[in-house]
Amino acid sequence: MLPICVVNNHGQFNHLIHRALRDLDIDVALIPNTTSKDEVAAGYRGIILGGGPDIGRAGVCAEYLDLGIPVLGICLGLHIIARKFGGEIRPGKSGGYGSVEVCIREHDDVLRGYPDKLPVWASHADEVCRIPEGFTLLASSGICDVEAVACSEKRIYGLQWHPEVSHTVDGKRVYENFDKICME
Template structure:
């Protein structure tokens, strides 16, 4: 079975994403965000756009959204999705990393199995201000209206928080759900 690619956008937690997938016995490979889209398309069954410092350093990340593969964006990956699809990102009011209580509005495929409220670990230095056309809002918090978004028809999902860190209880569920989405997408 083809691996899931974790796209390294120079974020401090990208290796934790890879480690969590390995611990879940999900085939995974870390790739540079400069990898040509045609090499990504034939080499994996799904893409996780990892976090990073700035939209200026996303490489080919936006181009990977057009490959017809499931995509999960984490933090900067979410911002990449939003900006490249007609949404917008702005500086958050809460800044650095910390615990955030998130209200799940839509228990779709990526958030299946979670309760209506969860506590997560997130940075809000930047956040999605405007959800792109055709996307739905999946979750919000008191400090950020767009904690998670999705284009369910295209299997593209984005989260502001970091499920891979130990400070996010039951974060593994997001990656298990994404693995299931990738498996189902590959068999359709």
């Protein structure tokens, strides 16, 4: 079975995403965001777009969204997804990293098994202010209207928060759910 790739967008937590999957016995590789889309298409069964400091440093990540492979975007990864499909990003009102309680509105495939309210660790330096057409709002919070989205038809999901950090309650469940999606 092919591995899942974590695309390194120069964020401080990309190695933690890689480690979280490895600790779950999910075959995973950490790749640069300049890897060709052909190499990604041939070598991986799922794509996790990691976080990073600036969408201008996202390499060729937007090209991966056309491959028909399941995608999970984390923080900047969510912003790449939103922008590619016509959504809008703006500077967040709350700024840097911190704890936030998200309200899960839709317990879709990637959020299956979570309670309706979930304490997470997130950065809101930038955030999605308009979700793309064809996407469903999965979660919001008191400081951010768009904490998670999905286009189940395309198997593309995005989270504003970081499941891989210890401050997020039961973050591994996101990665277990995404692994199941990648096996379908």
